[in-house]
Amino acid sequence: MTHQAAPRDQAAPSNALQTGIVQLRDVTEAIKVRIRNPAKLRNLELFLLIVAWVIAGSAMVLVQLGALQTVDLFPLQLAAGLGVLTLALHVALRVVAREADAIILPVATALNGLGIAMIYRIDIADGVTGWDAASMRQIAWTGVALIIAIVAIIVVRNHRVLARFRYLAMAIAFLLLILPLMPGIGRTINGATVWIGIGPFSFQPGELAKIALAIFFAGYLMTARDSLSVVGRKVLGVRFPRLRDLGPILVVWAMCMLVLVFQRDLGTSVLYFGLFLVMIYVATGRRSWMVIGVGLVALGGVAAYLSLGYVQRRIDAWIHAFDQSVYEAQGGSFQIVQGVFGMGQGGLLGTGLGLGRPDITPYANSDYIIPSLGEELGLAGIFAILGLYLILVSRGIRIGFQGPDDFTKLLGVGLAFVIGLQVFIVVGGVTRLIPLTGLTTPFLAAGGSSLLANWLIVALLLRLSDSVRGRGIV
Amino acid sequence: MSELTLIVIRIGFLAVLWLFIFIVLYSLRSDLFGPKLTPLQRVAVQSARSRESGATPTAPSESADAPTTVTERASASNASARSGDATRIVITSGPRSGLELDLPQTGLTIGRSSGSGLQIKDDYTSNQHAKIVRWRDQWVVQDLGSTNGTFVEGARISESTPVRVGSAVRIGTTTFELRR
Numbered sequence: 042m043t044h045q046a047a048p049r050d051q052a053a054p055s056n057a058l059q060t061g062i063v064q065l066r067d068v069t070e071a072i073k074v075r076i077r078n079p080a081k082l083r084n085l086e087l088f089l090l091i092v093a094w095v096i097a098g099s100a101m102v103l104v105q106l107g108a109l110q111t112v113d114l115f116p117l118q119l120a121a122g123l124g125v126l127t128l129a130l131h132v133a134l135r136v137v138a139r140e141a142d143a144i145i146l147p148v149a150t151a152l153n154g155l156g157i158a159m160i161y162r163i164d165i166a167d168g169v170t171g172w173d174a175a176s177m178r179q180i181a182w183t184g185v186a187l188i189i190a191i192v193a194i195i196v197v198r199n200h201r202v203l204a205r206f207r208y209l210a211m212a213i214a215f216l217l218l219i220l221p222l223m224p225g226i227g228r229t230i231n232g233a234t235v236w237i238g239i240g241p242f243s244f245q246p247g248e249l250a251k252i253a254l255a256i257f258f259a260g261y262l263m264t265a266r267d268s269l270s271v272v273g274r275k276v277l278g279v280r281f282p283r284l285r286d287l288g289p290i291l292v293v294w295a296m297c298m299l300v301l302v303f304q305r306d307l308g309t310s311v312l313y314f315g316l317f318l319v320m321i322y323v324a325t326g327r328r329s330w331m332v333i334g335v336g337l338v339a340l341g342g343v344a345a346y347l348s349l350g351y352v353q354r355r356i357d358a359w360i361h362a363f364d365q366s367v368y369e370a371q372g373g374s375f376q377i378v379q380g381v382f383g384m385g386q387g388g389l390l391g392t393g394l395g396l397g398r399p400d401i402t403p404y405a406n407s408d409y410i411i412p413s414l415g416e417e418l419g420l421a422g423i424f425a426i427l428g429l430y431l432i433l434v435s436r437g438i439r440i441g442f443q444g445p446d447d448f449t450k451l452l453g454v455g456l457a458f459v460i461g462l463q464v465f466i467v468v469g470g471v472t473r474l475i476p477l478t479g480l481t482t483p484f485l486a487a488g489g490s491s492l493l494a495n496w497l498i499v500a501l502l503l504r505l506s507d508s509v510r511g512r513g514i515v
Numbered sequence: 516m517s518e519l520t521l522i523v524i525r526i527g528f529l530a531v532l533w534l535f536i537f538i539v540l541y542s543l544r545s546d547l548f549g550p551k552l553t554p555l556q557r558v559a560v561q562s563a564r565s566r567e568s569g570a571t572p573t574a575p576s577e578s579a580d581a582p583t584t585v586t587e588r589a590s591a592s593n594a595s596a597r598s599g600d601a602t603r604i605v606i607t608s609g610p611r612s613g614l615e616l617d618l619p620q621t622g623l624t625i626g627r628s629s630g631s632g633l634q635i636k637d638d639y640t641s642n643q644h645a646k647i648v649r650w651r652d653q654w655v656v657q658d659l660g661s662t663n664g665t666f667v668e669g670a671r672i673s674e675s676t677p678v679r680v681g682s683a684v685r686i687g688t689t690t691f692e693l694r695r
Binding site: 439 | 521522524525526528529531532533534535536538539540542543546613614
C-alpha cells in the first residue's frame, strides 16, 4: 500500500478525544486510498487492453494484406465485436471485482486475437468461407467463452464457496471424463476418444474437466495437507510419506492411466497427473511427492510404451523423426517434420503474416498453430508469444502465492500451472523436445472447448486475485 | 504495396508485440522490485535497517528491564523505530508464513476462534489468545490468558508489552512482526 498515514501521528496530542479524531481521519484516509487504487488497476487494464486490440487487429489486417492483398472489412467487424465483449468483461470487473489483476485479461485477449488471425490465415490458404471456416467458428466460440466468463465473474462472488463443492467437482470431472466413452455421443477423431458430438457440434469435455479437477484437488488437499505432510521412513536421504497416505496419488495415477488406455490420449493424461503432482507438492512442501510422482510417470510410461501401439508410434516419430520409413509411415513423423521445417523457414523474423506456407502442415490451425505462427512471425514472434504465456502463468502463481487461505493458494497455483504445463506439452511436442501429444494450445488453437475452459480459468484467476485485497500492482 | 513497406510493417508488428510485453513488465516492476520509495522513505528504511542490526543483541535485556515505565519506553521507542508507524503484520514463520495483513487502527485479535482478526489454527493457540492494540502512539500486545503464552523477542509476556517495528512476536508455531 502506498498510503503513509503514520507520520501524522507524531503530532498527535495525548488528549484522548483529539486522538480519537486523528484516528478517525486516518481511517477515512485509508478508505480514500482503497477506492483510488483499484481504479488505477482498472485503468492500467484498459490501457493494456487497447494495446491488445491493436495487436489483434493489426495481425488480422496484415494477414489480409499478405494473403489477399486487400482489406476485407467483414472479419474485422466480427473481431471488433469480440473486442466489445472483452470491454464488457473489463467493465464487469470494474463493478464486481475492482481489485482484480490488471494483466491477465489483456494478455489473454492478445493471445486469443493472434490465434484468430492465424486460423483465419489458414482458412484463406485452404479457401474455405462461411461456417466451414474454422476462424468463423473460433470467433463464435470466443464470443460464447467471453460471455460465460462474464457470467462466471458476476455469479461467483466468493470463490471459497467452490471449496464446499469439491466432491461435486470431482463427480463432474469424472462424468466429463467418461462422457466421450459413452456410446452414441462419444466420437473418435484421429484415434483419440476425447470428443462428444451432438448434431454438428463436437466438444472436448476433458478441457472443462481440468478446471473441475483443479477445484477438487484444491479442496481436497486443503483438508488433507496435514496428514499428507507427515513423514515416514527415510530412504536414500529422502523422507518418504507414510505408506497409507499413498492412496490418493495412486487413485489419480490410475485415473490418468485409464485415460491413456481407453481414451488413447497421452497429453491429457500427463496434464492431469502433472496438475495433481504440483498441487500436492505445493500443499505439503515435500519433495518426496515429486520423487514418487516422477517414478509413477516413468512406470506408466514404460508400461504404455510396451503395451500401447499408439504410444510406441508417438515415441518413434519423436526420436526417429527424420527416418524416411518413419516419415512416410501412416501416423508417422510427416507432421512433425513439416512443422520443424516450417519454423526453420520462418527464421529470426518470420516470412510475414500471410506470406508463408503454414497450411501444408496437417492441423496447422489447431495442434500445429505454434509452428504456423513460428513460420510467419519467426523466432522473435514465438518468443513474444511464449513471453505472454510466461506473464500469464506467473500472474496466476503470484495470485496463488499471495492468497489469504489454503484453498485460494492451491487453486491459483493449480489453474496457472495447468496453462503452463499445457503450453509446455504442446510447444515441447512440436519442437521435438518431448513426444508429440494432441493437446490444444491455450487461447491460440482452434477449438471451442479449449477456449471455453481457458476463459473460465481467466475468470476464476481474476476472481481469486480480487480476494487478494489491494495486493495487485501498487 | 512495395517490398520495403511490407518489411517495415512486418517488423513493426513484431515491435508492437514486444512493446506490449515490455509495457506489462514495466507495470509489474513494483511487484518484482518492491514499491518505489521517495528519497525520504529510503533514508528511513536504511537507518531502520542499520539500527535493527545494531540493536538486536541489546533488545532482550531491554525488555527484561522491569522498572522501566511504559512512558519512558514510549519515549525510548520514539528515538528508535516508532511502532505507531506500523500498518501491516507479516507472518515470518509457521504454517502461514509469508502472509501479510493490514493492521487496522482499531487493533487486531489473535486466536483460534473464527472471529479473530488473525486466525491461527494450531494446537498451541487458544481461542482468544492475544490482542494487539494501539496505546497512545504505539502498538502493544496483550496476552489474553492463553495456555501456551505469547512471546515477544523470545520472552514470555505477562502484561501488556509494547512491540516495536520488526521485533518478533511468537504464538504457538507462528512468528510475526509489525511492518510499516
